[in-house]
Amino acid sequence: MATSSSFSTLRHPSLKLPLSSKQSVFPVFSVNLSGRKRNLPRFLIVASGGLSSKPTVLVAEKLGAAGLDLLKDFANVDCSYNLTPEELCTKISLCDALIVRSGTKVSREVFESSGGRLKVVGRAGVGIDNVDLAAATEFGCLVVNAPTANTVAAAEHGIALLAAMARNVAQADASVKAGKWQRNKYVGVSLVGKTLAVMGFGKVGSEVARRAKGLGMNVIAHDPYAPADRARAIGVELVSFDEAIGTADFVSLHMPLTPATSKMLNDETFAKMKKGVRIVNVARGGVIDEEALVRALDAGTVAQAALDVFTVEPPPTDSKLIQHERVTVTPHLGASTMEAQEGVAIEIAEAVVGALKGELAATAVNAPMVPAEVLTELKPFVELAEKLGRLAVQLVTGGSGVKTVKVTYASARAPDDLDTRLLRAMIIKGLIEPISSVFVNLVNADYTAKQRGLRIAEERILLDGSPENPLEYIQVQIANVESKFASAMSDSGEIRVEGRVKDGIPHLTRVGTFEVDVSLEGNIILCRQVDQPGMIGTVGSILGEENVNVSFMSVGRIAPRKHAVMAIGVDDQPSKEVLKKIGEVPAIEEFVFLKL
Numbered sequence: 001m002a003t004s005s006s007f008s009t010l011r012h013p014s015l016k017l018p019l020s021s022k023q024s025v026f027p028v029f030s031v032n033l034s035g036r037k038r039n040l041p042r043f044l045i046v047a048s049g050g051l052s053s054k055p056t057v058l059v060a061e062k063l064g065a066a067g068l069d070l071l072k073d074f075a076n077v078d079c080s081y082n083l084t085p086e087e088l089c090t091k092i093s094l095c096d097a098l099i100v101r102s103g104t105k106v107s108r109e110v111f112e113s114s115g116g117r118l119k120v121v122g123r124a125g126v127g128i129d130n131v132d133l134a135a136a137t138e139f140g141c142l143v144v145n146a147p148t149a150n151t152v153a154a155a156e157h158g159i160a161l162l163a164a165m166a167r168n169v170a171q172a173d174a175s176v177k178a179g180k181w182q183r184n185k186y187v188g189v190s191l192v193g194k195t196l197a198v199m200g201f202g203k204v205g206s207e208v209a210r211r212a213k214g215l216g217m218n219v220i221a222h223d224p225y226a227p228a229d230r231a232r233a234i235g236v237e238l239v240s241f242d243e244a245i246g247t248a249d250f251v252s253l254h255m256p257l258t259p260a261t262s263k264m265l266n267d268e269t270f271a272k273m274k275k276g277v278r279i280v281n282v283a284r285g286g287v288i289d290e291e292a293l294v295r296a297l298d299a300g301t302v303a304q305a306a307l308d309v310f311t312v313e314p315p316p317t318d319s320k321l322i323q324h325e326r327v328t329v330t331p332h333l334g335a336s337t338m339e340a341q342e343g344v345a346i347e348i349a350e351a352v353v354g355a356l357k358g359e360l361a362a363t364a365v366n367a368p369m370v371p372a373e374v375l376t377e378l379k380p381f382v383e384l385a386e387k388l389g390r391l392a393v394q395l396v397t398g399g400s401g402v403k404t405v406k407v408t409y410a411s412a413r414a415p416d417d418l419d420t421r422l423l424r425a426m427i428i429k430g431l432i433e434p435i436s437s438v439f440v441n442l443v444n445a446d447y448t449a450k451q452r453g454l455r456i457a458e459e460r461i462l463l464d465g466s467p468e469n470p471l472e473y474i475q476v477q478i479a480n481v482e483s484k485f486a487s488a489m490s491d492s493g494e495i496r497v498e499g500r501v502k503d504g505i506p507h508l509t510r511v512g513t514f515e516v517d518v519s520l521e522g523n524i525i526l527c528r529q530v531d532q533p534g535m536i537g538t539v540g541s542i543l544g545e546e547n548v549n550v551s552f553m554s555v556g557r558i559a560p561r562k563h564a565v566m567a568i569g570v571d572d573q574p575s576k577e578v579l580k581k582i583g584e585v586p587a588i589e590e591f592v593f594l595k596l
């Protein structure tokens with residue numbers, strides 16, 4: 001890359017040695033947990049119960065014992081079940097995390113009432129339709145779920161309902177217990193050879209399909225997003241919605257409740273089904289228009305239904321649907337096996353504890369998931385990104401008016417190999433936090449930037465050379481602003497800072513058109529001066545007199561004896577008097593103190 005200035009790095013004789021690469025390079029936040037000190041990456045969270053206290057987790061619905069034990073090792077656990085919405089809103093301001101199942105509405109009011117303390121909502125199960133995800137994201141609250149541990153339980157319950165419905169098990173059971181013996185009334189239908197349409201071919205749907213094939217059924221599936229090869233692998237054909245519902249003898253629902261799937265089965269779609277079709281729903285009640293289902297049952301279009309889930313839970317006791325003779329119901333039991341509940345409890349407890357520690361959760365619902373190995377590699381670049389953002393915004397006159405920021409990632413790796421979401425989020429954090437009271441994390445970074453009218457334009461530069469490192473440098477440029485340190489402006493008129501990771505430690509390597517090299521630790525003083533002998537000593541002595549420890553000094557100059565920019569790393573914040581003295585050194589033309 002062409003340079004417009006030469007540079008040199010000097011170490012002051014009395015300077016503290018830089019961190020070795022063996023020392024922690026990510027000492028961003030440290031919290032005392034269970035008596036142990038830990039250095040935590042602050043990608044997302046940090047429990048805010050105070051540096052020395054444990055975080056508090058509110059468990060609002062019954063959770064398996066193994067999960068509770070895991071939580072208790074790490075946090076204060078408050079198990080309070082059956083809270084009213086008002087009680088939940090009152091309690092939540094004292095909690096760092098909340099764990100729920102499907103029975104608790106985590107509404108916008110819950111996030112508003114938390115006063116910013118709530119950092120994680122753990123959904124002990126799959127469906128997150130009871131959590132206001134938009135509100136969670138706005139408030140920077142991570143939502144995690146437990147997507148795998150109850151899959152088999154739900155699939156088994158689907159099959160149980162399918163068979164029970166076909167053979168009138170529930171109705172016959174009630175009849176026998178009522179003293180009757182109605183063998184002719186409860187003649188059922190066979191499953192073998194019948195066509196089952198699995199609607200939603202995800203985790204549960206595919207397990208239902210596998211089991212139904214074992215029962216000798218002909219299984220077809222509809223799922224606009226499922227890969228055909230996964231279906232083919234278990235001998236299932238993916239078909240259109242109309243073909244699935246038009247040819248099936250049994251329809252089993254396994255899609256999530258979303259605006260697109262809400263009331264997917266309605267008067268119009270029931271009319272397209274085979275007369276006498278049978279419906280199973282272990283997904284969500286809202287995917288069926290329940291009044292339309294009652295009409296279809298009464299008209300005989302639908303012969304029977306078996307339902308585990310309802311639009312309103314628990315449903316009204318006088319509901320025509322619940323009371324319908326040809327409807328079999330269970331109270332949302334799909335995930336309720338001993339095994340699934342223990343599994344879900346462990347899965348969610350691990351996710352919540354990890355998130356409270358600031359780790360990226362693999363089951364995050366409202367934040368990008370970054371695989372652990374990618375994360376390890378990106379760690380120092382994540383820190384670099386945040387610090388470049390912090391430096392750049394502090395260079396803006398008045399610190400405000402930042403609207404357009406261009407970020408350049410230079411790497412020898414193919415663009416597809418670099419996921420910049422985490423880096424972008426940390427740059428946004430760096431840009432916004434020094435000038436506001438907003439807490440920015442990976443969850444709410446893009447949202448917060450948008451709210452503040454901050455546009456981040458990202459560019460990749462493909463470099464020649466070895467793709468060993470994920471990145472060579474990151475450059476942050478702020479356009480259409482003035483700088484309180486004129487030398488930070490690039491030739492094209494933007495504030496420009498650039499950094500690299502050296503031996504695992506982020507370094508500032510360019511300011512404006514000047515190349516420097518100073519490790520991004522502590523704080524930084526940037527001075528522009530006439531390049532002449534003795535400047536390092538002069539400024540170093542002023543700082544030394546006040547016992548301000550200098551960690552690094554680096555001088556970048558345009559040409560010998562012309563202008564130079566000196567970057568000085570200091571551990572402490574110099575007093576106003578010291579900064580004034582530096583400003584009074586005759587050769588110093590401008591300077592700025594920047595907090596990292």
Ligand SMILES: NC(=O)c1ccc[n+]([C@@H]2O[C@H](COP(=O)([O-])OP(=O)(O)OC[C@H]3O[C@@H](n4cnc5c(N)ncnc54)[C@H](O)[C@@H]3O)[C@@H](O)[C@H]2O)c1
Nearest residue numbers: 127154200201202203204223225254255256282283334335
């Ligand atoms: N009754 C229970 O206790 C219980 C237990 C577990 C899961 N569930 C529910 O079952 C559903 C599925 O769970 P999962 O773990 O299989 O989730 P999943 O995400 O693995 O699968 C859902 C599938 O639905 C598909 N889909 C999305 N929109 C669709 C549409 N318009 N038409 C057809 N398919 C569509 C997706 O592509 C995905 O493959 C969820 O709603 C979940 O909450 C209920």
Ligand SMILES: O=C(O)[C@H](O)COP(=O)(O)O
Nearest residue numbers: 101102124125126127335
């Ligand atoms: O979405 C789910 O995981 C199921 O509906 C289970 O819900 P539950 O945790 O309330 O049993």
